[in-house]
Amino acid sequence: MKKWLTAIIFVLVVGALAACGSTDKKENSSDKASKTEEAKEIKIGATAGPYSDMLKKAIKPGLEEKGYKVEIVEFSDYIQPNKALNNDDIQANLFQHTIYLENFAKENKMDLTGLISVPTAPMGIYSNTYKSLDDVKNGSTITIPNDPTNSARAFNTLEAEGLIKLTENVNPLTVSEKDIKENKKDLKFQPIEAGQLPRSVESADLAAVPGNFALAAKMDLLSALALENMMDQYRNVVAVKTSNKDSQLAKDIKEVVKSADFEKIIDKDFKGFGKPEWMK
Structure with missing residues (x-):
């Protein structure tokens, strides 16, 4: 009788442990699924x-x-x-x-x-004065961003359009007005805060407006006289x-x-x- 009683108790204990293990596995599986859903x-x-x-x-x-x-x-x-x-x-x-x-x-x-x-959205050269960059007259004013990064973009764009020439081998990321070696249209540069550039189209002959500010001002990118060939x-x-x-x-x-x-x-x-x- 003692042997039978011991065997029965052993079976019950093993079964209980197995059930707990199964429950733990289910809980762990559920936790993992929950974490996966959270990660998504x-x-x-x-x-x-x-x-x-x-x-x-x-x-x-x-x-x-x-x-x-x-x-x-x-x-x-x-x-x-x-x-x-x-x-x-x-x-x-x-x-x-x-x-x-x-x-x-x-x-x-x-x-x-x-x-x-x-x-x-690229920087654009905008104008209410001219319909083409070919029409730009000597001594025209152009507003450009007053921060070094965006002003460099303006000068690179103006060179690409043939309005100025920059010193050879100058770093295109840091180019500034002092790096201009030829300004055949004698353009007058007016640095202003980038957020004011869209409004400056009304007063200046030309304006170099970064794309994000142009879009914020509801300007059409495709209405620019020239768009920047942007570096990555x-x-x-x-x-x-x-x-x-x-x-x-x-x-x-x-x-x-x-x-x-x-x-x-x-x-x-x-x-x-x-x-x-x-x-x-």
């Missing part, structure tokens, strides 16, 4: 305007097809999107070019990386924390941006945007 819920930041629209129209749908639940977070300045990214409040952002990203990250001791460049360093990038640059999300974002559907939407809804080298 992402936030991507952008400044309000064309790049927020690009996220909504051209990137969010592709990510949702891959199983992500995407929330677009809009910011009103160029500081908070990177702070939010660095603090993990968002998982990616789209609003800045490589030069700005690298300088901002260095100055603020953040480890951020540009994943992939996207089509970007000036094209906006999708940025992430460097620690996440090889994550599955990063791979999926790049795959969506490189897709045929993405390019179709760009061609349809973002006319005038310059495509990065990898798309050409």
Whole structure:
């Protein structure tokens, strides 16, 4: 009787342990599934305007097809999107070019990386005075951005259009007015704050307006007398924390941006945007 009783107790104990193990496995499996679902819920930041629209129209749908639940977070300045990214409040952002990203990250001791460049609104030379750059008269005034990065873009564009010549072998990223060796139209340069450039079209003969400010002022990119042949360093990038640059999300974002559907939407809804080298 003692042997039978011992055997019965042994069987009951083993069964109970097995049941607990099975329950633990189910709970662990459930926890993992929950974490996976949480990982699919992402936030991507952008400044309000064309790049927020690009996220909504051209990137969010592709990510949702891959199983992500995407929330677009809009910011009103160029500081908070990177702070939010660095603090993990968002998982990616789209609003800045490589030069700005690298300088901002260095100055603020953040480890951020540009994943992939996207089509970007180029700087344009606009005028209410002339219908063509061929009509520009000697001594005409042109307003240009007063910050070094965007003024360099203006001078590079003016050289590309044959209005000025720059010193040979000058760094195109840092070129300034002192690097002009020939100004055959004797253009008069008026540096002003970039946000005021769209309004300056009314008073100056010409205005070099960065694309984001032109769009914010409801200007048509295709109405410019000339559009910048933009270097890739000036094209906006999708940025992430460097620690996440090889994550599955990063791979999926790049795959969506490189897709045929993405390019179709760009061609349809973002006319005038310059495509990065990898798309050409």
